[in-house]
Amino acid sequence: xxxxxxxxxxxxxxxxxxxxxxxxxxxxxxxxxxxxxxxxxxxxxxxxxxxxxxxxxxxxxxxxxxxxxxxxxxxxxxxxxxxxxxxxxxxxxxxxxxxxxxxxxxxxxxxxxxxxxxxxxxxxxxxxxxxxxxxxxxxxxxxxxxxxxxxxxxxxxxxxxxxxxxxxxxxxxxxxxxxxxxxxxxxxxxxxxxxxxxxxxx
Amino acid sequence: xxxxxxxxxxxxxxxxxxxxxxxxxxxxxxxxxxxxxxxxxxxxxxxxxxxxxxxxxxxxxxxxxxxxxxxxxxxxxxxxxxxxxxxxxxxxxxxxxxxxxxxxxxxxxxxxxxxxxxxxxxxxxxxxxxxxxxxxxxxxxxxxxxxxxxxxxxxxxxxxxxxxxxxxxxxxxxxxxxxxxxxxxxxxxxxxxxxxxxxxxx
Numbered sequence: 001x002x003x004x005x006x007x008x009x010x011x012x013x014x015x016x017x018x019x020x021x022x023x024x025x026x027x028x029x030x031x032x033x034x035x036x037x038x039x040x041x042x043x044x045x046x047x048x049x050x051x052x053x054x055x056x057x058x059x060x061x062x063x064x065x066x067x068x069x070x071x072x073x074x075x076x077x078x079x080x081x082x083x084x085x086x087x088x089x090x091x092x093x094x095x096x097x098x099x100x101x102x103x104x105x106x107x108x109x110x111x112x113x114x115x116x117x118x119x120x121x122x123x124x125x126x127x128x129x130x131x132x133x134x135x136x137x138x139x140x141x142x143x144x145x146x147x148x149x150x151x152x153x154x155x156x157x158x159x160x161x162x163x164x165x166x167x168x169x170x171x172x173x174x175x176x177x178x179x180x181x182x183x184x185x186x187x188x189x190x191x192x193x194x195x196x197x198x199x200x201x202x
Numbered sequence: 203x204x205x206x207x208x209x210x211x212x213x214x215x216x217x218x219x220x221x222x223x224x225x226x227x228x229x230x231x232x233x234x235x236x237x238x239x240x241x242x243x244x245x246x247x248x249x250x251x252x253x254x255x256x257x258x259x260x261x262x263x264x265x266x267x268x269x270x271x272x273x274x275x276x277x278x279x280x281x282x283x284x285x286x287x288x289x290x291x292x293x294x295x296x297x298x299x300x301x302x303x304x305x306x307x308x309x310x311x312x313x314x315x316x317x318x319x320x321x322x323x324x325x326x327x328x329x330x331x332x333x334x335x336x337x338x339x340x341x342x343x344x345x346x347x348x349x350x351x352x353x354x355x356x357x358x359x360x361x362x363x364x365x366x367x368x369x370x371x372x373x374x375x376x377x378x379x380x381x382x383x384x385x386x387x388x389x390x391x392x393x394x395x396x397x398x399x400x401x402x403x404x
Contacts, residue, residue: 058271069260079380100378178281
C-alpha cells in the first residue's frame with residue numbers, strides 16, 4: 001500500500017474521482033476484510049466474487065487485492081451491489097450486500113435530479129448536483145456498517161486458482177496468443193480474430 | 203496519483219507483487235499514453251480494450267484510469283497480450299501487442315523452469331526461480347519500446363459510455379438489484395438468483 005495515504009484516497013486515485021458507487025464498494029471491502037480478519041492479498045490467498053461491474057468494484061480491487069489481472073476476482077452477472085470475500089487459508093467466506101434506500105432523498109435532491117435527468121440542466125444545476133453527491137459520499141463513508149450492509153457467512157466458494165497457458169503463434173496473422181483460445185481453420189491453428197465464427201443462432 | 207511513488211511501484215502496490223505479466227501491461231500502458239499524448243482518465247475520456255485478463259491488465263487499470271468499475275475497460279476474449287487505447291476527445295486510437303520471445307531463455311533458465319514445472323522443486327529451486335523472474339522483470343522494464351511492442355494506429359472503437367440502471371427489489375428474495383438484469387417468474391419480477399434458467403442446450 002502507499003504509506004501516508006488513507007485507504008479512501010487510494011481508491012479515489014485509482015478510480016479517478018469520488019462517487020457514491022465507489023463509496024459503496026469501499027465500505028463493503030473494508031467490512032469484509034474486518035469480518036475475515038485479513039489484509040489485502042499479495043497473491044491469490046483471498047478471492048472475491050462481485051455481482052456487478054459498477055464503480056464499487058474498483059474499491060474492492062484496491063483494498064482486497066482481488067483484481068482483474070490476478071484472476072482472484074470473479075464476476076457474477078446478477079446486477080447486485082454484493083461482495084463475497086473468501087479466505088482460501090481458512091475456508092471462511094462472507095457475503096455482503098448493500099441495503100437499499102439508506103440515504104434519504106428529500107425534495108431538494110429530487111428537484112435537482114429531475115433537472116439533471118432532463119438534459120436541460122444548467123451549469124449551476126450541475127454544480128449543485130456535484131455538491132449534493134459529495135455530501136452524500138461523505139455521509140455514506142461515516143454511517144455505521146449495520147445501517148448500510150447486510151452481511152452473512154456463506155460456504156467457501158469453489159474457485160480454482162488462476163491458470164497459465166502456453167503462448168502460440170497464429171498461423172494466419174502471426175500474432176502471439178494463448179493456446180486456450182486457439183481455433184482450427186483449414187487444418188491450421190489460428191486465433192479467434194482469424195477464425196470465422198459460424199452459427200445459425202441456436 | 204500517489205505523489206512520490208514511481209508509476210511501477212503504484213502498479214506493484216495494486217497488483218500485490220512484481221511479475222513479468224505486470225511489466226508487460228505496464229510498458230504497454232505507458233507507451234499507449236505517450237502515443238496518444240494523454241494522461242490517466244479521471245472519468246471516461248479514455249477507453250481501453252484488453253485482449254486478455256492476465257496480470258498486465260492491472261497495470262493498464264492503474265496507469266490509464268480505464269478500470270473495471272468505471273466501464274471504460276472492455277474485454278475482448280482473444281487471449282492476446284494486446285491493448286487498444288482510445289481518446290474519445292480526439293477520436294485517436296492505438297493498438298499495441300507484445301512481441302514474442304523478447305527475453306532470451308538460456309540453459310540455466312530452462313533447467314530451473316523444468317524443476318519448477320515438475321512439482322519436485324526444492325526451496326532453493328523456488329528461490330532461484332524468484333531471482334530469475336525478478337531479473338527478467340527489471341530487464342523488461344528497461345528495454346526500448348520498439349523491441350518489445352508492435353504498435354499501430356487503429357480506427358476509433360465504437361464503445362458507448364457506461365450506463366446507469368434503476369435499482370429494483372426482487373419480489374422473491376427482496377434483494378435490491380439492477381433493473382437491466384430482471385427476469386419474470388409467475389408474473390413477478392425476480393432477480394437472476396431466484397429465476398430458474400431453462401435451456402435444452404441449443
